Amino acid sequence: MGRINRWLGMIALVIYLPWGQSPQAASPSITEMKDINISHRGASGHAPEHTFPSYELGMALNGDYIEIDLQMTRDGELIALHDETIDRTTGKKGLVKDLTLEEIKRLDAGSWFNEAFPDKAKTEFKGLQIPTLREVLDQFGSDSKLFIETKSPDVYPGMEDKLLDVLNEYQLIGAGSEADNVIIQSFSAESLRKIHAMNESIPLIQLLSYYAPATITDSEIKKLKEYAVGVGLHFTAANPAYIKRISDSGLLIFPYTVNEKEDMEMLLDWGVNGMFTNYPDRLDEVIRGRIEKRMIHS
Ligand code: G3P
Ligand code: CA
Numbered sequence: 001m002g003r004i005n006r007w008l009g010m011i012a013l014v015i016y017l018p019w020g021q022s023p024q025a026a027s028p029s030i031t032e033m034k035d036i037n038i039s040h041r042g043a044s045g046h047a048p049e050h051t052f053p054s055y056e057l058g059m060a061l062n063g064d065y066i067e068i069d070l071q072m073t074r075d076g077e078l079i080a081l082h083d084e085t086i087d088r089t090t091g092k093k094g095l096v097k098d099l100t101l102e103e104i105k106r107l108d109a110g111s112w113f114n115e116a117f118p119d120k121a122k123t124e125f126k127g128l129q130i131p132t133l134r135e136v137l138d139q140f141g142s143d144s145k146l147f148i149e150t151k152s153p154d155v156y157p158g159m160e161d162k163l164l165d166v167l168n169e170y171q172l173i174g175a176g177s178e179a180d181n182v183i184i185q186s187f188s189a190e191s192l193r194k195i196h197a198m199n200e201s202i203p204l205i206q207l208l209s210y211y212a213p214a215t216i217t218d219s220e221i222k223k224l225k226e227y228a229v230g231v232g233l234h235f236t237a238a239n240p241a242y243i244k245r246i247s248d249s250g251l252l253i254f255p256y257t258v259n260e261k262e263d264m265e266m267l268l269d270w271g272v273n274g275m276f277t278n279y280p281d282r283l284d285e286v287i288r289g290r291i292e293k294r295m296i297h298s
Contacts, residue, residue, distance in 0.1 A: 030180050030203050030229055033252055035287045036274025038147050039063030040257045041082060045278035046120060048113035049089065050080040051128040055140055063280035065147040065183070066140060070133060070163065071096040072156035073104055078133040078163060081109075084152050088112070090130075097155055104130050133163070137170045146172070147183045147276075149207070153191035160194045164202075173202055185232055196227035203229045205254060210237035221249045232256055235263060235275065243270045261286050 042054025043061050050069065058066045069082040074097060087093050090107040110128030114121035131139075133148075140146070153159055163184070167173045172182045185205035186192050192204045206228040208214070214237040224231065230252025238255045246253045256276035258264050264286045267275060277283045 030252075031250070033180070033273045035268070035290075036065065036254065037063045037280050037283045037287065038065040038067050038254065038274060038276045039280045040067045040276040040278050041069065042066060043278065043280050045259060046281075047122075048110045048125050048128060049082060050130065051109055051125070052131060052139060053110075053122075053125065053128065055136065055144070058280055059140070059144050061279075061281040062284040063144075064274070065145045066136075067147045067149070067276055068133070068136060069149045069151045070159065071151055072159050072162070073101045074098055075100045076158075076162065077101040077104075078159065078166065079104060080131045080133060080136055082151070084155060086130075101132065133166055137166065137172070141170050141172060145181055145183075147185060147205075150184065150186040150188065150191045150195075153186065153188045160191055160198065164195065164198055173199060179203070189227075193227050200227075205230045205232050205252070207232040207256075210234065212237040213239040214242045216242060216245060221245070221251065224251060225249070230254060230273070232276070235267060238267060238270065238272070240270045243267075243272060247271055247273075258283070265290075 039058025041049035042051065043057035043063065044054050046057050047054040055066050068080045070078050071081045071084060072078055079096070081096060083089065085093070085095055086099070086107060089109050089112050091112060092107060096104070107130060108127050109130045110125035114125055148163070150159055150163065164173065167182055171177055179201070180203065183203045183205055184192070184195055185207055187207040187209065189206060192206060195202060196204060204227055206224055208231055210233055214233055228251070231246060232254045235255035235258045243253055252273045254274050254276060255267055255272055258267060258275045258277050259279050261282055264275065264283050268286070268290065275283065
């Protein structure tokens, strides 16, 4: 749920509720994150993933964060794309690492969506470009918070240095920036440790792959806490014992990619701090409903 809308909702509830039952304000601090709505690849259930319309919708539908996957072109530009290849989302074939930015910019990253989802197709999706990280920051950096993933960092040596250089240039990290403006996540512990060594104030999320149900040991948690503030895992591997263990250790937990309201409710009941979804509008409705219920019953 977007922060401004959440506050408006809270104010409305305070007015509605009997005097003296004012709701608790949500703390913006990293360690107290609650009900965080992360638009996965933007609102990618409604528009082609990792395009401006998808990110715009993520914000309009009350996502708190836009999630961005990073790949790097042959000439060293960070771009927002999930796959190492261009095959799935552009109708062409090739590895991003073999293509220049100019070649990437000639691709159509929207038409595949119209073909795959005719009921959601829009003419304006046709011909959409793959955005660079800089373009994303120009457009959204000051209005939305970003959850950035270093993808395949072993394929792109130096991507972490480039990422931090760009984030510093846009003053999204470092002195004077908000602590939770940018969160960086990766399946690669090595990539996250590199980032932590360069700037230990950036909140880092370790993405983990599990065969369900997920379990974790004290020593694994101890290692994670050397550099990360939390973990992400596929929601089907999440379970109450795991979530409690992670939360009790002081780490945050963000399951991905949760698109059905019943699953969202279940995970929030189990105590996650937020989640990734292709449908931030659905998660927003769930969160609003729960806040309203809490207010009415308090
Ligand atoms: O960051 C959470 C989630 O995005 C990880 O999976 O494959 O969608 O990047 P993937
Ligand atoms: Ca991702």
